[in-house]
Amino acid sequence: MSSRLSVFFLALITLPIAASATIRTWPGAAPCAGTLQACIDGAVNGDEIRIATNTAIAEDISLYDRSLTLTGADGYTAAFGSGHWLSITSSGIAGNLQVSVSRLNFVDGYVFANYNGSGTATYDLRELNLTRVASDVYNFIELDANHGTMNATIYNNRVSGVPSSLNRGLIHLSNSGAVLNASVYFNHVTSTSASSVSGAGIFVDEIAASGTGASGTIKLHGNEVRGGFFRSGIYVSEGLFSSTTSSYSARVYNNVVICNDASSAGTGGSGIGFVVNNGTISAQAINNTVSRCYGGISASQWSGGGGGASITGLINNNVITAYRGIDTVATLVGPLTNDYNLINATISSVGYGAHTITAPAKLVLDTQPRLRADSPAIDAADGTSLGFGLILNGLPTTDADGLRRYKGSPANPDIGAYEYGDFSFTHATGSANITSNYSLLNHPALNANTAAALIATPNYNIGLATGGASYPHAFGAFYSPSSWALFNQDFATPMALGVHFDVWAPAAAGGSFTHVSSASTAVGFASTVSDSNTNNLPDRIVLVTQNWSAGGTSLYNPHPIGVYYGASKWHIANIDGAAMPQPLGFNVYAQEASPNAWRVTASAGNLSNAHTIRVRHPLLDNIPCARPHVTRLLGAGLVSDQFDVGYDGAYWYIFGYSGIAVSEQFHVLVDPTQVFDCSDRIFANGFQ
Numbered sequence: 001m002s003s004r005l006s007v008f009f010l011a012l013i014t015l016p017i018a019a020s021a022t023i024r025t026w027p028g029a030a031p032c033a034g035t036l037q038a039c040i041d042g043a044v045n046g047d048e049i050r051i052a053t054n055t056a057i058a059e060d061i062s063l064y065d066r067s068l069t070l071t072g073a074d075g076y077t078a079a080f081g082s083g084h085w086l087s088i089t090s091s092g093i094a095g096n097l098q099v100s101v102s103r104l105n106f107v108d109g110y111v112f113a114n115y116n117g118s119g120t121a122t123y124d125l126r127e128l129n130l131t132r133v134a135s136d137v138y139n140f141i142e143l144d145a146n147h148g149t150m151n152a153t154i155y156n157n158r159v160s161g162v163p164s165s166l167n168r169g170l171i172h173l174s175n176s177g178a179v180l181n182a183s184v185y186f187n188h189v190t191s192t193s194a195s196s197v198s199g200a201g202i203f204v205d206e207i208a209a210s211g212t213g214a215s216g217t218i219k220l221h222g223n224e225v226r227g228g229f230f231r232s233g234i235y236v237s238e239g240l241f242s243s244t245t246s247s248y249s250a251r252v253y254n255n256v257v258i259c260n261d262a263s264s265a266g267t268g269g270s271g272i273g274f275v276v277n278n279g280t281i282s283a284q285a286i287n288n289t290v291s292r293c294y295g296g297i298s299a300s301q302w303s304g305g306g307g308g309a310s311i312t313g314l315i316n317n318n319v320i321t322a323y324r325g326i327d328t329v330a331t332l333v334g335p336l337t338n339d340y341n342l343i344n345a346t347i348s349s350v351g352y353g354a355h356t357i358t359a360p361a362k363l364v365l366d367t368q369p370r371l372r373a374d375s376p377a378i379d380a381a382d383g384t385s386l387g388f389g390l391i392l393n394g395l396p397t398t399d400a401d402g403l404r405r406y407k408g409s410p411a412n413p414d415i416g417a418y419e420y421g422d423f424s425f426t427h428a429t430g431s432a433n434i435t436s437n438y439s440l441l442n443h444p445a446l447n448a449n450t451a452a453a454l455i456a457t458p459n460y461n462i463g464l465a466t467g468g469a470s471y472p473h474a475f476g477a478f479y480s481p482s483s484w485a486l487f488n489q490d491f492a493t494p495m496a497l498g499v500h501f502d503v504w505a506p507a508a509a510g511g512s513f514t515h516v517s518s519a520s521t522a523v524g525f526a527s528t529v530s531d532s533n534t535n536n537l538p539d540r541i542v543l544v545t546q547n548w549s550a551g552g553t554s555l556y557n558p559h560p561i562g563v564y565y566g567a568s569k570w571h572i573a574n575i576d577g578a579a580m581p582q583p584l585g586f587n588v589y590a591q592e593a594s595p596n597a598w599r600v601t602a603s604a605g606n607l608s609n610a611h612t613i614r615v616r617h618p619l620l621d622n623i624p625c626a627r628p629h630v631t632r633l634l635g636a637g638l639v640s641d642q643f644d645v646g647y648d649g650a651y652w653y654i655f656g657y658s659g660i661a662v663s664e665q666f667h668v669l670v671d672p673t674q675v676f677d678c679s680d681r682i683f684a685n686g687f688q
Contacts, residue, residue: 021046025073027053037061043068051078051104052605061086065094072103074605075614079105082133088113088123092147100124108134113152114144115178121145124153132161132192140164141171145178145216146209152182156595158618160190163199166230167240174205175248177212183219186402186595191227196260196269200235201225206279208244213279217249219393222400222417222594224256228269232295233257239277239309240302246279251393253286253386254417256400258367259293262323264346270295271322276332278306283313283336286389287381289400289417291369296320296345299328299336308333314389316340316353317381319361319369319416326350340382342415355382357415368676370418377415379408386413401672402594404511411509421507424627424674426462427486429499438478438487439495445505446484453512453587455504455543455629456486460646460655462500463624469498472642472657474558476546477587487548489558502627502645504543504589504669511590514550515572517582526564526573527580533590534570541597541667542570543589543631550585557581560642562632563667575632575639589669597669599633602660613654615645619670620652625678626670628652633665 024039026032026049031042036059039049048069051057058081063070066088072078080086084106088099094117101111101124111128115121125141132139139161143152152173159170170189173182189201202225206214218236225233234257236250252272261268271290274283275298283299290296297318299311310333315326318341325345326338339353344360352358362375371377383406390397390405399405400417407421414420423445433440446452454477461468474489488495506512510533517527534540542563548555559574572586591597600606602613620626624647632643641658643666654666 021048023048023050025050025052035059040066040068040070052076053078056081057084060084063088063099065090065097067098069100071101074603076605077105078103080107080109082107083109085109085138086111090115090117090121092116095119097121101128102126104128106130108132108136108139110138111141113142114146115148115150116146118148120149120151122151124155126153126155126157128157130157130159130161137162137164140169143173143182145175145180147178149179150181152180154182154184154187156186158188160192162191162193162197163203163229166198167203167205169200169203169235171202172205173203173218175214175216176207177209177214180206180214180216180218182216184221184223185396186222189223189225191229193227196228196230196267198230200229200231201227201233201257202235203231204236204250205240206238206246206248207240207242208246213244214246215248217251219251219395220255221253221395222255222398222402224400226258228260228267230269232270232273232298233259233293234272236274236281236283238275238279238281239305243278249282250274251284251389251395252288253284253389253395254400254405255288256369256417257288257290257293258369259291262292262294262321264323266294268292268294270298271320272297274299274311275302276305276309276311277302278309280309281311283311284389285315285318287317287386287413287415287417289319289369291321291363291366293322295324295327296322296343297326299332301329301332307331310334311336314338314385316385317413317415318342319377320345321361321363321366321369324348326352340380340385340415342377342380361416369416370673371414371416371420373420375420378420379410379412379414381413381415383412396594397592398594402596403671404591407507407509407511409508422671422673423505424629424671425503425505426459426627427501427503429495429497431497434495434497437491437493437495438485440480441484441486441503443503443505448482450479451508452484452505453514453547453589454484455506455545455587455589457502457628457630458642458644459500459502459627460644463626463647465649467498468646469496469500471496471499471644474560474642476548476557478548489546489556491556502629504629504671506589513588514547515586515588516551517580517584519582522580522582525577525580526571527582527584529570529572529588531588531590536568538565539593540570540590541593541599541669543629543667543669544572545587547585547587551583552581555581555584557584560632560639562634562639564634573634575634577638596672600654600666600668602662602664604662607660607662608653610659611656613660613666615652615654615668617670619672619675622650623675623679626652626675629669630654631667633667635661635664637661
């Protein structure tokens with residue numbers, strides 16, 4: 001691999017600076033030539049500061065009454081020294097603030113943010129990695145809304161440690177009489193204790209202050225909490241230590257809580273809990289998975305709470321494998337209904353809805369609680385409550401893996417946080433499967449499935465240190481009797497031995513379809529895709545592979561293909577500028593962006609050389625058996641050749657045979673199920 005990774009070293013190129021802000025690099029030119037804090041103090045509100053060093057930062061950082069972006073630069077590990085922290089705070093006279101912090105690493109440190117002003121604070125905290133090494137408890141992400149309005153996003157962070165006390169969380173949201181609207185999505189929270197600990201993994205604490213009730217909406221989606229927590233893995237509280245009523249909404253969708261054990265001893269921790277004192281919570285617990293817990297999902301009241309307190313809403317579509325199933329306090333005014341849950345529990349304090357399934361969930365493992373193919377949870381959820389809930393609450397349309405929530409035929413959702421049906425695997429060409437210019441695939445998801453819309457990506461070395469096979473050919477797929485095949489578009493060239501492909505076989509339903517170019521869609525080198533899953537959705541992650549069987553079966557297209565967005569539609573293009581043939585078929589996969597389906601942009605920081613862009617991701621880094629799926633986007637210039645993916649011994653990369661330019665983009669998808677199946681590990685630490 002060294003020969004591929006050492007060609008044409010790229011000189012550093014600086015991306016264009018946005019007109020509305022200055023992008024500063026630290027360490028860099030003044031005011032960023034000294035400490036990071038001096039760089040922050042010298043920046044102008046609205047600036048972006050990129051940390052471009054691999055040296056541990058031996059500072060505590062304060063953003064006081066500031067509106068800034070602070071992020072780790074591409075290609076660097078922006079890490080703070082042990083015990084150091086970052087705080088985002090405001091004065092009582094602060095107006096509107098906007099702060100974004102991302103891609104930073106802390107060891108035995110914390111990230112704290114509050115707002116004390118009278119305006120609106122917009123805080124975005126994402127891709128932060130906080131790990132606990134020493135025996136301290138100062139390892140958390142906390143947001144405190146004290147006055148005004150706080151709109152917060154806590155997205156795709158990893159926090160491991162133990163809560164500092166009984167009423168704290170590793171991710172802690174506190175509202176003391178303000179308006180707090182928070183979206184807490186796709187975070188991984190892990191207890192580092194083998195036994196149960198005090199507090200919660202994610203703790204929402206809404207209380208009144210100075211006679212002013214707290215309000216707002218908390219959305220918890222796609223989070224994974226591991227370990228035993230006394231309060232609960234996810235704990236949603238109103239009015240702790242306060243006699244003044246608060247009222248807010250809690251939307252808890254597609255989360256996974258995995259405790260220590262589900263025994264009757266009660267020491268394994270609890271799953272999801274709602275608790276009120278004197279006020280109200282409008283609660284929706286929809287499509288969550290609770291595994292290995294003493295308690296499943298509960299609704300209760302603080303001791304001494306008032307008679308008017310209530311928790312209303314729905315507990316639907318959840319997989320609960322616990323000692324206790326659903327527990328609610330009868331004195332709470334409802335209604336708080338439950339139905340369409342799969343409950344494998346010994347006892348429960350409530351009657352179950354008519355569509356409840358009481359049976360083993362048939363999970364892959366109780367520590368990896370995805371559904372097996374024979375699980376009764378598959379296609380058994382109430383699609384109405386989930387569908388309306390996602391739409392009305394503006395939640396992602398993805399499951400806990402960040403993949404499509406609706407799939408299968410019919411596209412009725414599964415009970416629980418994970419949706420079953422997609423498959424990812426490796427195909428290697430060999431003498432037993434090659435005929436002429438094509439190679440037959442063999443996988444249960446594809447065999448005899450004429451409607452399959454597979455996506456393929458050439459993989460140079462499938463993570464091995466030796467034996468890589470270059471594949472600089474345009475290719476496509478077609479259906480041969482009973483099986484699919486991959487073929488060279490330059491049909492006179494035989495398919496080579498030892499070529500590898502990452503194959504993505506998505507389940508049928510919305511987001512997986514075929515497109516055929518025609519006189520009405522093809523103009524010049526591109527064909528316009530018209531589908532409800534892509535139209536007017538510029539942020540969709542779109543993958544494509546030519547499907548010879550879907551189009552004209554006498555047409556070949558020996559050109560590199562890619563996608564681009566324009567005029568409210570996605571387009572499939574010959575990115576070398578060659579005219580688009582018709583009718584030419586394509587398999588298309590499209591989904592909402594998520595932590596596991598995202599866009600990679602080439603920059604001076606992540607381009608190893610003129611041909612190679614390093615792709616950093618927790619499910620790719622140091623995992624040679626991972627199988628990324630990739631499609632190129634058309635940029636400012638045409639591209640004359642193909643690309644593949646490869647592994648350099650630590651990281652995955654994309655290799656462009658004709659080069660990769662700064663600002664070029666690729667869509668990348670990683671299947672967490674595939675990573676778990678091949679490596680028996682779903683966690684990785686660190687963002688860069």
